[in-house]
Amino acid sequence: MTEKLQQSSDRHQIVIEVKNLCKTYFMAGGLSQNVLKNISFQIKNGEFVSIMGHSGSGKSTLMNILGCLDRPTSGDYFLDGENVAQKDDTALAHIRGEKIGFVFQNFNLLMKRTIADNVSLPLIYRNVGETERRERAVKMLQQVGLTGYEERLPTQISGGMQQRVAIARALINNPAILFADEPTGNLDTQTSDEIMRLFCQLNRQGITVVLVTHEDDVADYAPRMIKISDGRKEFDGLRADYVKTVQKEQK
Amino acid sequence: MIYQILKEAWISISAYKLRTFLTMLGILIGVAAVVMMVSAGQTVQNEITKTFDAMGTNLILIGPGETVKGGVRGGRGKPTVTFADMDSLKGLKDVEAVSYVVNTAVQAVFGANNYGVSVYGTTPDYLTVGNWEIEQGQMFTERDLKSGKPYVVIGQTVVNELFGLQNPVGKVIRLKSQPFTVIGVLKEKGDGMMGDDQDNIVLMPATTLRQRLHSGFRPDFANIGFVKAVSEDKMEAVANRIEYQLRARHRLKEGVDNDFSARLMTDMVEKVRNVGFILSALLAAIASISLVVGSIGIMNMMLVSVTERTREIGTRKALGAPNRWIMFQFLSESVLISFMGSFVGMIVGVVLSQIGGIILEKEVPISVWSVIISVAVAVVVGVVSGLMPALKAMKLDPIEALRYQ
Ligand SMILES: Nc1ncnc2c1ncn2[C@@H]1O[C@H](COP(=O)(O)OP(=O)(O)O)[C@@H](O)[C@H]1O
Numbered sequence: 001m002t003e004k005l006q007q008s009s010d011r012h013q014i015v016i017e018v019k020n021l022c023k024t025y026f027m028a029g030g031l032s033q034n035v036l037k038n039i040s041f042q043i044k045n046g047e048f049v050s051i052m053g054h055s056g057s058g059k060s061t062l063m064n065i066l067g068c069l070d071r072p073t074s075g076d077y078f079l080d081g082e083n084v085a086q087k088d089d090t091a092l093a094h095i096r097g098e099k100i101g102f103v104f105q106n107f108n109l110l111m112k113r114t115i116a117d118n119v120s121l122p123l124i125y126r127n128v129g130e131t132e133r134r135e136r137a138v139k140m141l142q143q144v145g146l147t148g149y150e151e152r153l154p155t156q157i158s159g160g161m162q163q164r165v166a167i168a169r170a171l172i173n174n175p176a177i178l179f180a181d182e183p184t185g186n187l188d189t190q191t192s193d194e195i196m197r198l199f200c201q202l203n204r205q206g207i208t209v210v211l212v213t214h215e216d217d218v219a220d221y222a223p224r225m226i227k228i229s230d231g232r233k234e235f236d237g238l239r240a241d242y243v244k245t246v247q248k249e250q251k
Numbered sequence: 252m253i254y255q256i257l258k259e260a261w262i263s264i265s266a267y268k269l270r271t272f273l274t275m276l277g278i279l280i281g282v283a284a285v286v287m288m289v290s291a292g293q294t295v296q297n298e299i300t301k302t303f304d305a306m307g308t309n310l311i312l313i314g315p316g317e318t319v320k321g322g323v324r325g326g327r328g329k330p331t332v333t334f335a336d337m338d339s340l341k342g343l344k345d346v347e348a349v350s351y352v353v354n355t356a357v358q359a360v361f362g363a364n365n366y367g368v369s370v371y372g373t374t375p376d377y378l379t380v381g382n383w384e385i386e387q388g389q390m391f392t393e394r395d396l397k398s399g400k401p402y403v404v405i406g407q408t409v410v411n412e413l414f415g416l417q418n419p420v421g422k423v424i425r426l427k428s429q430p431f432t433v434i435g436v437l438k439e440k441g442d443g444m445m446g447d448d449q450d451n452i453v454l455m456p457a458t459t460l461r462q463r464l465h466s467g468f469r470p471d472f473a474n475i476g477f478v479k480a481v482s483e484d485k486m487e488a489v490a491n492r493i494e495y496q497l498r499a500r501h502r503l504k505e506g507v508d509n510d511f512s513a514r515l516m517t518d519m520v521e522k523v524r525n526v527g528f529i530l531s532a533l534l535a536a537i538a539s540i541s542l543v544v545g546s547i548g549i550m551n552m553m554l555v556s557v558t559e560r561t562r563e564i565g566t567r568k569a570l571g572a573p574n575r576w577i578m579f580q581f582l583s584e585s586v587l588i589s590f591m592g593s594f595v596g597m598i599v600g601v602v603l604s605q606i607g608g609i610i611l612e613k614e615v616p617i618s619v620w621s622v623i624i625s626v627a628v629a630v631v632v633g634v635v636s637g638l639m640p641a642l643k644a645m646k647l648d649p650i651e652a653l654r655y656q
């Protein structure tokens with residue numbers, strides 16, 4: 001589909017590698033909280049991984065670091081071979097615009113802008129001209145099944161559609177990886193399934209997908225699963241294996 | 252990139268039309284007020300210049316000296332310069348014309364009409380030094396002056412009040428019951444600086460006025476004397492010669508102050524113009540207080556906007572917007588608002604001052620200052636009031652911003 005994805009379509013190439021990742025929040029009064037403790041894993045190109053864990057276990061914190069919105073307190077993070085753990089704000093902004101697509105739980109669309117404007121927004125920061133932005137937005141909307149909605153406002157479409165718009169927006173830069181933090185958290189079961197099927201479809205096209213969720217139904221869509229518990233990696237492997245283990249334990 | 256930023260900024264501010272308009276209004280009113288004040292000041296200055304020009308150029312005014320009592324300078328004293336003193340100045344180098352005036356105010360009567368007029372006893376050269384022209388008839392001559400002929404030359408107001416549509420030349424009017432023959436009519440000059448009627452004037456030979464209108468004995472003192480230099484750059488030199496000449500004639504010893512004054516008209520014009528300039532600067536300064544208020548309005552609005560749009564800022568950052576892009580976007584929003592406000596304010600200010608000019612029948616200049624002020628205000632106010640909110644937006648942590656409800 002895209003230059004970058006074709007270029008790195010080698011299934012075995014490692015796109016994400018974290019080593020001994022730690023995150024500590026320092027709070028007023030000298031208190032501190034270790035939210036991520038020595039987390040290490042690799043994600044290969046074209047994988048579909050879910051990150052699971054209870055509320056407060058540190059999933060979002062991990063996701064924000066992976067998405068270059070935040071920096072780890074210690075440890076290394078190699079994105080596409082480059083250590084981005086301690087880059088400055090400007091460098092991180094550039095990486096976000098170039099390599100990362102982000103989907104949020106609450107969509108985060110600009111409510112006063114048209115669907116097409118929302119989808120093409122990331123291209124503004126990469127100096128893409130108006131006509132090309134428009135063309136690419138139309139194409140992306142087609143991919144997520146929203147042809148004809150270009151001129152609507154976000155308030156005029158359903159939540160599921162809004163999340164599709166957000167996905168189209170995340171993909172418009174041809175990112176190396178698509179991150180999604182609880183993308184179905186604000187959707188009903190049926191719409192959740194539609195969105196998850198869209199993620200599967202995009203993954204089959206070669207896009208690497210990393211998804212945070214605490215719902216088993218959602219995690220079932222991803223072949224691989226990383227489970228975080230109290231800031232530590234508790235499980236990393238096939239989702240199917242994990243389910244079997246849990247079932248055994250329950251018996 | 253600048254185009255993209257401006258466009259994003261424009262779309263954002265046009266999403267909140269009423270709020271943007273009200274914020275703009277503050278700047279609009281401020282700029283309009285400043286432009287109007289500047290126009291008013293310039294109009295006053297122009298009027299002053301025009302009046303002085305009408306009074307004649309290259310003039311040196313001779314008057315009484317300043318009274319000094321106990322070392323304190325007081326007002327002007329009694330006239331000290333005589334007709335003969337003035338006549339003696341005619342021979343000085345670079346002098347083009349000399350004239351002087353003794354004046355009084357009386358009722359002028361013709362038939363059933365009467366009118367209060369200013370009477371100037373003067374010399375034929377008064378036309379030259381006072382920039383007057385004869386419209387009809389003629390001016391009295393040096394011979395008429397010597398022999399004290401009862402001739403008068405009258406201004407347009409006097410013509411209108413006493414004669415209406417009749418031809419005044421050759422008619423006899425009465426001043427203090429004495430008959431005077433009208434031999435000429437002056438061209439109209441219009442209102443003076445203080446709105447006084449310059450055309451309400453009756454000229455006659457100075458000797459005639461002394462003999463016929465002044466009762467009792469008084470020496471031939473001139474209330475004011477005029478010396479016209481041949482050119483502006485000779486005025487200084489002529490003034491020095493006048494001083495030398497008059498000190499000699501008045502037998503003033505060295506170290507004694509002048510008992511007369513010789514002032515250059517150009518200096519006086521400069522002084523009055525300076526007062527006019529300071530006045531208009533002061534008015535503009537007062538008007539610019541409203542600009543400060545308008546500027547605070549923009550800052551306030553932008554701060555609210557940054558807070559309201561925290562999620563938007565977080566989203567933009569998450570999508571790859573560099574910090575400076577965010578800063579410039581918000582800065583552009585405030586600059587755009589202040590720019591539009593200033594532009595419309597400038598137009599409103601110019602239009603209102605022109606309307607004012609029409610109502611007051613004064614010519615109001617459209618000055619480049621209006622444009623300079625407006626552009627400067629647009630940039631300065633926009634940047635100053637937008638910087639703090641823009642920096643606030645720039646510094647927002649994207650994670651915090653995205654969590655913001
Ligand atoms: N900015 C922060 N400052 C302090 N503590 C934080 C901050 N963000 C998250 N935390 C804490 O870190 C822990 C993990 O949070 P988070 O990563 O959001 O969990 P999850 O997404 O798995 O629910 C929680 O205990 C939360 O209170």
Ligand SMILES: [Mg+2]
Pocket residue numbers: 059060061
């Ligand atoms: Mg979370």
